[in-house]
Amino acid sequence: MDSLPLSLAKALLRCPSVTPEEGGALSFIESVLKEAGFEVHRPVFSEPGTPDVENLYARYGTGNPYLLFAGHTDVVPPGDLSRWRHEPFSGEIEDGELYGRGAVDMKGGIACMMAAALDFIRENPDFDGSIGFLITGDEEGPAVNGTVKLLEWAKGRGERFDHCILGEPTNPNQLGDMIKIGRRGSLTGRIVVEGKQGHVAYPHLADNPIPGMMRLIEGLLREPLDHGTHHFDASNLEMTTVDVGNPASNVIPAEVRATFNIRFNDLWTPESLESEIARRLSEAAGNSVRYTLRMEPTNAIAFLTPPNEFVGFIADAIEAETGIHPKLSTTGGTSDARFIVKHCPVVEFGLVGQTMHQIDERVAIADLDRLAAIYRKVLNTYFVPSLRG
Numbered sequence: 387m388d389s390l391p392l393s394l395a396k397a398l399l400r401c402p403s404v405t406p407e408e409g410g411a412l413s414f415i416e417s418v419l420k421e422a423g424f425e426v427h428r429p430v431f432s433e434p435g436t437p438d439v440e441n442l443y444a445r446y447g448t449g450n451p452y453l454l455f456a457g458h459t460d461v462v463p464p465g466d467l468s469r470w471r472h473e474p475f476s477g478e479i480e481d482g483e484l485y486g487r488g489a490v491d492m493k494g495g496i497a498c499m500m501a502a503a504l505d506f507i508r509e510n511p512d513f514d515g516s517i518g519f520l521i522t523g524d525e526e527g528p529a530v531n532g533t534v535k536l537l538e539w540a541k542g543r544g545e546r547f548d549h550c551i552l553g554e555p556t557n558p559n560q561l562g563d564m565i566k567i568g569r570r571g572s573l574t575g576r577i578v579v580e581g582k583q584g585h586v587a588y589p590h591l592a593d594n595p596i597p598g599m600m601r602l603i604e605g606l607l608r609e610p611l612d613h614g615t616h617h618f619d620a621s622n623l624e625m626t627t628v629d630v631g632n633p634a635s636n637v638i639p640a641e642v643r644a645t646f647n648i649r650f651n652d653l654w655t656p657e658s659l660e661s662e663i664a665r666r667l668s669e670a671a672g673n674s675v676r677y678t679l680r681m682e683p684t685n686a687i688a689f690l691t692p693p694n695e696f697v698g699f700i701a702d703a704i705e706a707e708t709g710i711h712p713k714l715s716t717t718g719g720t721s722d723a724r725f726i727v728k729h730c731p732v733v734e735f736g737l738v739g740q741t742m743h744q745i746d747e748r749v750a751i752a753d754l755d756r757l758a759a760i761y762r763k764v765l766n767t768y769f770v771p772s773l774r775g
Contacts, residue, residue: 390504391758392484392751394418394497396477399486403459405527406437411459411493415500415521419444422504423511424519429539431524431531439524439531443540446507447516453768454518454550455499455761456726458525458532461488462743469745482751489749491742495553496521498737498754502761506769515769518547525722533722534685537729547730549696551764552723555739561753562710565700566734568617568690570649572720573656573681575663577602580676583640592638598675599628599642605670606646606663611654617690618651618716651716652688656681686720689727696768700733703763707756735760 388396403409416426424444432438442459464474464487472478474487484494503517520540524532557563579599584592603625611621627645650659660681667679691697693714704712712735726732737757741747 389501389755391498391501391754394500395484395489395494395749395754398459398493398497399477399484399488400475401459402475403461403488403523404463405460405525406439406523406531408440408459408523412440412442412521412523415442415459415496415519416444418500418504419519422446422507429536431535431539433530436528436530439522439527441523441532441536442519442521443536444519445516445545446503446518447513449515451548451768452516452518452546453765454520454547454730455503455553456520456533456550456722456732457492457496457499457553458522458722459488459493459496460523460526461491461493462526465745471746474747479751483748484751484754485746485748487747489741489747490555490737490739491747492553492555492736494749494754495555495736495757498758499551499553499761501758502765505762506765510769513769517765518545520550522722529722533725537725541729549768550726550730550732551700551761552721552726552732552734553736554721554723554734555737555742556715556734557736557738558740559738560708560710561738561756562704562708562712563738564715565697565704565712566716566718566721566723567693567697567714568652568716569686569688569718569720569723570618570621570651570716571654571656571684571688572686573648573650573659573684575646575648575679575681577644577646577667578678579642580678581638581640581642584638586636586638589638594638595642596630596639598671598677599644601675602667602670602677603628603644605666611648611659611662612651615651615653617714618688621648621650621654623648650688652690654688656684656687686724689724690716691727691731691733694731696731697733699764699767700735700760703760703767704735706763707760
């Protein structure tokens with residue numbers, strides 16, 4: 387007989403919920419949580435130019451403290467179906483592993499959260515506090531009609547959260563490796579250097595913008611932005627494109643365009659970074675390079691949940707279940723945690739992410755059971771003071 391985490395994960399994997407399709411995943415979660423006594427809502431959000439997206443918010447209890455579980459049921463497309471060992475929405479098991487799109491990112495994590503909450507409520511139906519689920523269908527897509535709007539919707543209803551666990555796959559190699567206690571910010575800039583088109587044999591009649599762009603890029607990269615902090619690596623600027631769009635070898639181009647992205651730590655804000663970038667470019671350009679700079683808007687701000695009692699609950703639960711003392715990390719890309727942190731402290735811990743977004747995405751069944759047990763231990767220590775240290 388399947389364990390509860392495995393049973394829930396199989397059911398979720400069989401829902402073809404490729405962004406922005408709900409695919410039956412939220413309906414399944416709604417039915418399970420309602421049966422357990424949760425109040426469940428299914429708000430749909432819209433934005434011109436983007437698809438409508440279904441979301442789910444559920445709460446059990448009315449008191450405090452309030453622990454929120456967050457995640458997403460939408461998944462990336464499976465790609466070439468013929469390359470999959472098992473059909474990506476079949477939830478097949480082979481050699482102790484569960485196959486399917488979303489197995490680790492992150493339907494498996496949601497199944498473990500649900501299993502832990504259902505087990506805790508069954509044994510402690512009248513506990514002091516509340517457990518909630520905030521599940522979006524728009525994390526892998528534009529991220530416009532999902533978590534941001536769902537959080538504002540909940541806030542408008544008077545909901546206030548004390549802490550949140552986001553179940554993204556945080557572990558690089560084995561379950562227990564890593565807890566994410568923050569994320570770097572992300573900022574993108576675009577540079578255009580203007581020149582004058584002309585024949586390469588008559589350079590005095592033209593103005594080649596490429597050397598100017600090379601000067602600007604060298605000016606951006608000459609010095610590190612910083613040297614990191616206690617919890618963050620050094621901020622990093624990467625040039626991602628340099629484009630001339632010139633198919634002819636005998637024509638000096640009229641302009642050259644470049645794009646860069648900065649993953650920045652908590653020493654910076656987008657505003658302070660923009661000022662530093664503008665300073666570096668102005669210094670590099672002098673009076674000889676004509677250029678424009680456009681910084682794109684960003685909602686990815688660096689944040690940190692300082693190691694505290696809540697982080698300690700999670701680390702202790704991980705070590706008790708796996709024997710591994712997890713590393714506290716702020717590495718990786720962005721996640722929905724950047725939105726949640728505006729409403730409450732958030733920590734990310736989920737499955738091993740080695741196969742996420744890949745052909746034959748899969749999770750070890752033993753990891754599903756262990757992750758559910760970790761979440762269950764967290765609920766114990768969070769809501770039952772006598773079980774704390």
